[in-house]
Amino acid sequence: MLRLTLRNLAAHKVRLLMSTLAIVLGVAFLAGVLTFSHGLDRTFSGIISGSTPDAQVRPANSASAAEAAARPGAGSEAMLEPEAIERLRTLPEIARADGVVQGTGLYVLDTEDKLVSSSGAPTLAFNHTGSRNLLGEPMLELEEGSWPKTEKELVLDGATAERAGYRVGDSVTLIAPQGETRRKVTLTGTAAFNGGGTAGAQLLVFSTAGAQNLFTEGKDVYAAVSLTAAPGVSQKELVEAANTVVPDGFEAVTGDKVVAESEDAIGDFLDVISVFLIVFAVIAVIVGAFIIVNTFSILIAQRSRQLALLRALGASRRQVTASVLFEALVMSLIAATIGVLAGWGLAHGLAAAFRQAGLEIASDVLVLTPRTIWISYAVGVLVTLAAALLPSRRAAKVPPVAAMREDTQPPARSTALRTSAGLVLLAAGLGLAAMPRIGIPEISLPGGFEVPTSPALWVGVGAGVSILSVAWISAFLGRPVLAALRTLSELAFGMTGKLAGQNAMRDPRRTGATASALMIGLALVSLIGVLAASMNASVSDVVEEEFKPDLIVQSPTYTPFPASIGDEMEKVEGVATVSRAQVAQAVLGKVDLQNPKKNEPAFLFGVDEHMSRIYDLDALEGSDDVKPGQVLVTEETAKEHKWQLGDRIDLTFRSGRQLQPQISGIIAETQVTGDITVRIEDLVEAKVPREDASLSILLARGADPAVVHERLDKLVADRPVVAVQDKEEFAESIKGQVNQLLYMIYGLLALAIVIAVIGIVNTLGLSVIERTREIGLLRAIGLSRGQLRRMITLESVTIAVLGAVLGLALGVLFGVLLRDALRDDLTSLWVPLDQLAAFLAVAVAVGVLAALVPAIRAGRQDVLKAIATE
Amino acid sequence: MSLTDPAPQDPAQREIAAQAIDVHKTYGKDAAEVRALDGVSLDLYAGEFTAIMGPSGSGKSTLMHCLAALDKPTTGEVVVGGRKLGRLRDRRLTELRRDKIGFVFQAFNLVPTLTAQENILLPLSLARKKPDPGWFDQVIDTVGLRPRLDHKPSELSGGQQQRVACARALASKPDIVFADEPTGNLDSTSAAQVLGFLRHSVDDLGQTIVMVSHDPVAASYCDRVIFLADGRVVDELAKPSREQILAHMADLQSRAMGLAPIGEDA
Structure with a gap:
């Protein structure tokens, strides 16, 4: 029986090849997706653990600890003085303490003066200190050239340098958030995170002085401190020791905790990608199963005479079923093997596609894990066997006498x-x-x-x-x-x-x-x-x-831009009104320091006095206007928090400042603002740095929209971060x-x-x-x-x-x-x-x-x- | 009852429907070479019912395939309706088969998805031609299938199916009809019906039919019987009886086996 099965497989090579192809494709897609997800996971966890120190000193009341970790330094306003770092260095538990200076809002222009596109992964700009990660290795690895020494020097990640067309020694143009918005620095080298790639993030590494020049207005202050433990000191001991000298408003946390927070924050994003891709793999496998069922049905119909002969010669029904199933098993094993290998190739293809989109995934993490292989084989084999089961049972029902009949078409089934x-x-x-x-x-x-x-x-x-x-x-x-x-x-x-x-x-x-x-x-x-x-x-x-409005100004990547752009636009001939909008984060209610996860970060939409004149907000209760000290909330949000008109809500900002604006209106759901709308003046009061998320522009009476559009375009021509639409x-x-x-x-x-x-x-x-x-x-x-x-x-x-x-x-x-x-x-x-x-x-x-x-x-x-x- | 004179005319004056000129057909090469046809020359006359007979392996089916433009001789020439087949490409051969030649096979003669009528008219529909209604009626009545025209082949008996196949072969008024063991799968009653119908179509409708068979009963319906052995024409009989044919067949058999002839020598 076994030999016969194998003979059958050999005899119908071409027919089987086609149905095998269906399994191969399904399994390949599955294996590819699993390999890719795993690679993505590894890339991120490699970066996270490769760039996290033994312990970190950071502002204690981060609006969201996870958020702060995922976007290092985004708007962390409280700063550490150099003396605080000196004090840390005196502790015997601490081998080294490196002050971190970091910031956002920096962009790299390529050799043709265009913004270097990113896939939405963050741009990380910080100082190089040579600090060590959890494993005692340097966090950053130099790939080429040397580290920046002066304020006018820069190291980029290799992918960004390549995409922008820069080589070591070239002059690189940056768009900075404040001050001198366009600045030229010299590229001294390229670097990557220790632990594999950058996952699409753009790295801009400066000397400490260079970073301070950009982000702290030249003041010698630091956003955080990376701590390296002395030999034999555990992370816990390190944190306990550090907390004795850490100034108020800051806390020391273990590297393990930082890693966990970061992985939490990024895990959701990775899960979405994986689930999305796996859904398609499942669809492919289901479609493939249909084809396998069909192929086996046809093959068995065509072979019913041979099967009947077997039955006439004394094969039992079970033997016939088993022979067909065994055929399916051999076929599925071959198909799954090819599929897994093809999947490995597919994962590299996917990675290449993502690389095109700016998400760098190192190819050395795209490996077939035992789990991927195991799942792929299991799915391939089980789906094929399940698909072959019905036809195989039908095969067993072929009566022995069919071998003697001319017409071997199986009887029509009801x-x-x-x-x-x-x-x-x-x-x-x-x-x-x-x-x-x-x-x-x-x-x-x-x-x-x-x-x-x-x-x-x-x-x-x-x-x-x-x-x-x-x-x-x-x-x-x-x-x-x-x-x-x-x-x-x-x-x-x-x-x-x-x-x-x-x-x-x-x-x-x-x-x-x-x-x-x-x-x-x-x-x-x-x-x-x-x-x-x-x-x-x-x-x-x-x-x-x-x-x-007549025109709107915003960043194609929804990143904030300096308020100076709006200032300049107000002066343009033909522009009557420029209404600003800023997005900020705050925690609703009081911050719970013990349970940072309980803190509920919310996005606030900051507007100016022009907003309510330009846009028609639908006020269900109260007014559609918001004045300093007031807040507009949407109906849904009010319901969710059981807020009433006239209530005061608690907002705690990253700076530690708190505000209690009063609800002046409950508005219908709208795309114009967010769930919670406050005045920009209040944000300024809460020490949120001024920057704009969008500008709404009204033209002066009689102004030609096309002409003004062109003037504004010219104004932002050297600021590729914003577009006028x-x-x-x-x-x-x-x-x-x-x-x-x-x-x-x-x-x-x-x-x-x-x-x-x-x-x-x-x-x-x-x-x-x-x-x-x-x-x-x-x-x-x-x-x-x-x-x-x-x-x-x-x-x-x-x-x-x-x-x-x-x-x-x-x-x-x-x-x-x-x-x-x-x-x-x-x-x-x-x-x-x-x-x-x-x-x-x-x-x-x-x-x-x-x-x-x-x-x-x-x-x-x-x-x-x-x-x-x- | 006959419309044409069934008496054999002088060979020189009879119209030739198909012709084989020194046809050779070999399969395989060198040591494995098999000579299916070894120099067959033969004239088939219009308005005659001819049988080609011979033992298994005598090459009779191969000869018919070559005559019917289904297969190509290795060397030699086949002429059908005055046209040499050797030079024709597939498209012309297809058209020739469709328009000038009719076929009846031993088994699997009908397209199972079409009704009897659609099967009969299939060659005409493929050529996008309209059937001649008078001729169609005549054929249908001769076959005696009028009440069953809407039936699918699976709803017809073997004999009925074969009569549908005969009607299809005649529907386009072909120059010549080839029948390959048309009664091989039928019981004797059905076989007699089919053979009677073929005989009628020659006598009453003036058709030309060439039938390959090894059944002496079937051959006894024919005007002329050609005997084939080892790829060669060895003999022929005009208007033979069943007994004559049997004797000839036995003779061929014994010659092939190297025995002395038992029948009369032709």
Whole structure:
């Protein structure tokens, strides 16, 4: 039996290769994603532990300790005097104490005076002290050149230097937050974090004096201190000793704690990427499973005579089942092996793509871990075995007498039960998805489980159930579509078209399963398409409604910019009003020093007196105006914190300052400001450094918008951090981001479509082999090679279009329902008919493409095979 | 009942429907070489029902494939309807098969997804031609399948399927019909029906039919029987009886086995 199984595998190499390919792709994607996530994780944890000292002295009342760690020094206003560091150095537990000077808002311009793009990873600017990390190694490693010594020297990370086109010794242009905004420094070398790469962060390393010149107005003060323990001193002992001399308002924390905080902060971000990618891997594996089920079903149908012979010769049912399953096992092991290796390659490809986007991932951390290999093999093997199980049981049911019969087609199986079960499931899925419209019941389930109330979740689960049940009963649902397609192709191509249509309907289950693979991909693609189009439509609506100024000035990366830009713009001819907005962070309520995690950081939106005149805020209670000492909150926020009009709320800032503004108005949700809106004057009072997040500009009466736009453009020409946009440009810039994400998702879903194409190729190829004699007969009685190729192509297109029609219908349906569930954010519905038409065209192209090889192979078949009796 | 005179005419005046001129067909190479046809020259006359007979391996099927433009001879020439096949490319050969030649095979003769009528008209639909209604009716009535035209092949008996196949072969009024063991899979009653129909189509519809068979009963329906052995034409009989054919076959068999002939020498 074993030898026979292996012989079978060898005999059907080409057929199996194609279905193996489906598993290979699924496993490869999974292994690639796992390897990549692991690499990403390693990159970040390498950087974190490589750049954290044994202990750190830092401001005690950081608004959020984690936030402070993730963005070192962002606005930490309290400073340490050099004497404090000297005192630390006198302690016997401390081997070295290095003062840290750091800041934000620095940008590097490339050789063509353009901003060096970053992927949103932070720009880290700080001083080089030679301080040691947890492992006793230097935190920074010099890659080339030497460390900066004077105020006018700089070391960059290698990737940034390369992207900007600078070499050691070149003069580098920086945009600084304050003072001399444009400054030239000399690049003396390149460096990286000890522990691998920079993960996309731009490193700007200065001498201590250079950093102080930029960030502390030249004063000899420090934001934090890195402590290195003396030999034999533990982190805990080190911190206890340091805390005896640390000045008020500062605290010493262990390096381990800093690492944990940093990993917490960054972990969420990494989890999002991993989950996002793994979702697509799962989709690929599911689509692959469909193809495996189908391939095995067809192979077994074709082999039923051989299987019957085995049964006639005395093989038991179990032996037949086992032989088929063993075949699947061997196949899946081979496929998983290739898949894991391909996945490793894919991970490097992904890393290269992310590197293009600015997120540097060292390739030496992209390794196949035992966990990745284990999971990939398990998924590959289990999915294949599960997919082969049903066909293998069917194989065992072939009666021995079938070996003697001429016609070995297995008897038609009743599909009534399956169809009704599928319809019930489909109805359940649609019901789930429609729940948010009907009203989600508030029942508590036994065991304390609550019924989830997120409408999107209901629609999502409903969509998943529906799509899978449609795939399950696609043979039934596809029938009218196939009949229509047959009529259509008969009208267009005559008898060839009719034959193709008939062939597609010959085994509706096979056609349905093949089309389902494509259906899943296209359902997701069109669902995302509807959501994205609705999002763009909503953006247009919101911008139309809420964009009141003539021009808006903000940074493409949403990073703050110096207030001096607004000052200069006020002086430009044709500008009447410049309204400033600043974003700051504060803790709501009193700071709990014992439990930093309990502190709730909130974003405050700081505005000036012009804001309420430019924008129409919808005040539900009180006024839409905010004066110093007052605060506007949105309805949602007020509800969440049980705030009433006239209440005073507690805000604690990073500087330690506290404010108690009074609620002057409760406003409706808006894109113009944030949840909590205060006056910039109050932020200044709280020692938040002045910088702007955006400027809203009103033009003077009679001023030509184009001319003023151009003047302002000229003004910010040498400040690539900010851009001037009118209403259309503003809407386009937001849509651009939506579309970028959309294309990325399309790219990932393309894999599911590639697998579906393989499925069609497979089914067609097997059908052609199965119909060798029929094709020979047709050729003998006058079907030309061209007609034969057209017939097979039309059959393929029919399958593809069936998948597309079902997929697009489901995608649009659930896109509409999901939009409805998210109507708070997606205020308009837009079904992108042009895109859907394009998807249908893609499906036709997919059909033509998939038929290419089977059609050519069929055309080459010998006509004589028709009459050569077996 | 006959529309044409079934009496054999003088060979010099009979119209030739298909012709084989010194046809050789070999498979394999060197030591493994098999000579399926070893110099066959043969004229097939229009309006005749001809049988090609011979023991297994005599090359009769290969000869038919070559005559019917399904296979190409290694050397030699085949002429069908006055056209030499050797020079024709696949497209012309396809058209020739579609328009000038009809086929009936032993098994798997019909396209399972099409009805009987669609199967009969298939060569015409592939050529995008309209059937001649008078001719179609005539053929259908001769086959006797009118009530079953809407049935799928799976709903027809073996004999009925084969009669549909015969009707299809005739539907385009081909110059010549080739039948490869058309009764090989049928019981004797069905076989008699099919053979009777073929005979009728020659006698009443003026068709030309060439049938490959090793069944003496089938061959006894024919005007002319050509015997093949080891890839060569060894003999032929005009209007033979079943007994004559049996005797000839036995003779060929014994010659092949190196025994003395038992029947009369031709």
